[in-house]
Amino acid sequence: AQSVTQPDIHITVSEGASLELRCNYSYGATPYLFWYVQSPGQGLQLLLKYFSGDTLVQGIKGFEAEFKRSQSSFNLRKPSVHWSDAAEYFCAVGHTNAGKSTFGEGTTLTVKP
Amino acid sequence: EAQVTQNPRYLITVTGKKLTVTCSQNMNHEYMSWYRQDPGLGLRQIYYSMNVEVTDKGDVPEGYKVSRKEKRNFPLILESPSPNQTSLYFCASRGTSGSSFLGSYNEQFFGPGTRLTVL
Numbered sequence: 001a002q003s004v005t006q007p008d009i010h011i012t013v014s015e016g017a018s019l020e021l022r023c024n025y026s027y028g029a030t031p032y033l034f035w036y037v038q039s040p041g042q043g044l045q046l047l048l049k050y051f052s053g054d055t056l057v058q059g060i061k062g063f064e065a066e067f068k069r070s071q072s073s074f075n076l077r078k079p080s081v082h083w084s085d086a087a088e089y090f091c092a093v094g095h096t097n098a099g100k101s102t103f104g105e106g107t108t109l110t111v112k113p
Numbered sequence: 114e115a116q117v118t119q120n121p122r123y124l125i126t127v128t129g130k131k132l133t134v135t136c137s138q139n140m141n142h143e144y145m146s147w148y149r150q151d152p153g154l155g156l157r158q159i160y161y162s163m164n165v166e167v168t169d170k171g172d173v174p175e176g177y178k179v180s181r182k183e184k185r186n187f188p189l190i191l192e193s194p195s196p197n198q199t200s201l202y203f204c205a206s207r208g209t210s211g212s213s214f215l216g217s218y219n220e221q222f223f224g225p226g227t228r229l230t231v232l
Binding site: 004006009041042043044045046049090092098099100101102103104105106 | 148
């Protein structure tokens with residue numbers, strides 16, 4: 001069965017530092033991969049997505065993610081974190097049944113001044 | 114403004130009392146879905162609908178019903194709520210681009226959430 005794992009429940013970084021959030025997936029075919037962000041008390045917003053082609057994808061708010069098939073990973077990165085990036089981040093996989101979506105457990109990001 | 118709306122935003126109820134959470138989108142999207150969010154479990158899909166009168170189960174459909182009589186609305190029904198259905202619920206919608214399969218993976222737009230407590 002398909003699954004998504006985010007190994008880090010909570011990450012704290014200093015403002016201006018770099019960030020990497022980990023995502024591992026288990027899926028039998030070519031995955032469709034997504035990263036969403038949820039600010040406190042809000043719904044989810046799409047940061048970026050990977051379908052095929054270039055394994056390094058750029059998203060909004062300065063985020064990028066790299067798809068590594070050999071490692072079954074789709075890690076999210078940002079070179080310099082801003083205080084407004086504090087939120088919960090979810091990795092998700094889309095299925096060949098386009099109706100289904102599987103989300104990871106989420107990673108909460110805290111940004112220290 | 115393009116949006117997904119949910120009502121109510123907050124609801125406290127008692128075990129066994131039927132309730133409906135409404136979801137409406139104004140973007141003419143074909144696809145709509147319901148998720149529940151629980152600490153440490155992320156979002157889990159309850160039901161989804163690819164179009165009017167077409168619904169299917171997600172990963173955690175037990176105890177829930179949905180209907181899709183109109184394109185814009187996708188209500189979530191709890192016939193006999195139980196305390197284990199206390200959760201934060203999100204509705205989402207997504208448009209599709211032509212006949213491309215990948216068009217089915219356009220961005221999902223999420224509602225603001227409904228926090229449900231079942232006593």
